[in-house]
Amino acid sequence: MELHAQKNKLKILIIDDESPIREVLSESLRDDGYEVMAAADGPSGLEVLKSFQPDICFLDIWMPKMDGLEVLTQAVPLHPNTSFVMISGHGTIETAVKSTKIGAWDFIEKPLSLDKISIAIDHIVRLKGEREEKNALLNKLRKTIALVGESAGMQKTRESVTVFAKNNVPVLIEGEVGSGRELAAQNIHFMSPRASGPFAEINCCTLPQDLIEIELFGIEKGTLPGIDKTRRGKIELMNGGTLLIEEVDEMPLVLQEKLVAFIRQGKFKRFGSSDELTSDVRLVLTTTASAAKLKADGKLTADLAQILGQSSMTVPPLRERPEDIYSLVVHFSDIAAKQMASLRKTISEQGMKLMLKHSWPGNVRELKNFIERVYILTPSDFVDVHDLRFAGLVDKKSTAVSSSAENSEFSTFREARAEFEKEFLIKKIQENGGNISKTAEAIGLERSYLHRKIKAYGIEVSL
The missing domain is CATH 1.10.8.60 (Helicase, Ruva Protein; domain 3)
Structure with a gap:
């Protein structure tokens, strides 16, 4: 929608005890095509706010019956779609700051300049247009990443997402590969106040372990051969947004301690640098097991397990x-x-x-x-x-398994399952032209896990 079209639909309210200001400002704004109403004091202004529901309200601070700050305090919670612009002939920095903290959009000093009024309106219209466009995109995105299903397990998952979206603590999402953990993480981000911020992910299972630190924290210029410029890590790049760390139990324990230090202090150092940096990034992490089990298995440090154990959720498998x-x-x-x-x-x-x-x-x-x-x-x-x-x-x-079982080719269930897995993997690898990454995605396995299976069964892969 064009700016001009948006402006002509605006409703503007003027609350000021000075009659000349109300009249001149009202007449000028009507000439510009706006729908305008005016009130002479705070109490009557609050009543007009209820019935008129303006897009913008120019509100005088110094009025006899009720000053503008008191009107603002009462009006902001009741009229979230109204942008309030404070006007005053005796304004101070302290008053301007206070009104902004309460919820005012801007502060204009008297004698009023019609140019300043016009600029304030333009800024508000542009901001509202951007917000509406952003909210429309976010709502469209939320529909495409919906957590589908009405089972008890999915209802609990959605409830957990709603709870965690409201706070800023690190979250551990447990569940099997392919169950929807990444989708739950995206929902937490896009339902949170950080929805307009960046979102990215790091998979500790697919990255070489010596590169995980660089991906997370960045690397300083000249630290390693070939590094001719400073590279920022995801923690720095995602400032104001959310970072998803997949399969955190595959992260080296030494690096887990650095991650714990960042979670606790909000500070980090790029690889090869002694300078401390800060970043306001929300962390969401995934594993296939609970923090307690991973700690017992030596996959998580005690500190990280303690942090993640306090805020965890599970996405149930489809079966x-x-x-x-x-x-x-x-x-x-x-x-x-x-x-x-x-x-x-x-x-x-x-x-x-x-x-x-x-x-x-x-x-x-x-x-x-x-x-x-x-x-x-x-x-x-x-x-x-x-x-x-x-x-x-x-x-x-x-299935080939049932046929093989009927012919009694295998003495144990383990042997039969292993043979089926081998035949299944060979078939799928062939279907994908020997491409391991495509095969892993097609059958819902992590690439590193598929590589381990190929090695265990002695499958030859030819491209």
Whole structure:
């Protein structure tokens, strides 16, 4: 919306005990196309505020029945959409500061300059336009990152997100890979007062351990060969925003102690520097286990475990909330249909039953990737069981494991599971052309974990 169009819709209230000021200012603002009302004192001004609901209120400070600061104190909580501009012929710095703290937008001294009045209105209109645009974008974003599902587990997750979004303490999000921990972290950020600030993430599982410190805290110019300029870390770059640290238990213990020092003091040093820096960044961390268990296993320092143990939440795996599968299928179908500019596909009743029976070991991430495959591989708008199987979904009757078990090729369950895992990984790696990163994403595993499995099973990967 253009600035001129926004301004012509503005409603302005003038509260001032001096009649000439009310009349001249009202007439001038009406000539500019604004809807204007005026009040001669504080009490009547408060009544007009209720009925008129102005966008802007020019409020005199020195008035007989009730001064402007008292009017401001009462009005700000009741009229959050009104911008108050204080006007006074006897203003002081102390009065201006006090009115700003109460909630005033600006302070203009008498004798009033119509140019200053016009500038103040322009600034308010621009700010409100930016806020409305930003809120619209945030609301759109919040819908796209919604935590879908009405199960008890997801309701508890949303409640935890709401609670943690209101404060600024570090949060530990526990849960399996692919369960939606990153989504919960994004919700905490975009539901918090930091929503307009930056958001970034670091994955300690995929980064080489000697680079984690540099990614977090930055590095000073000349510290290492090839570092020809100072590089700021995520903690510095995310000032005013949120930093997600994934798989914090993969972070070296020595570095965990540095992170603890930053959490407690708000200060840090770039790698290779002795200068202390500060950053106002909110930390959200993820793991696959509780802080207490990670401490017992030697994966977390006692100090970090204590800090994170005080504010933690859990995102349940998909197998514990099968009642959410249908809602998730609809949600991911809407996204896939929009991305591919197609109609949303209808899945048959038997197809949905097959999907509900599946354990989804890769959790929500696996389901999302599977729905995308269905949309790519199924030309029809109707999806039946054979379409789901063609896209990669199998039930117990059609797995290689059951066939192998019937032939008694394995003496133990562990051997049968290992053989199935090996065959499954070989098949998926081949499907992705030997690309390990794409394979890991497709089946809902961390890349480093997939590498360990490949090594353990002696799988040869050829590009």
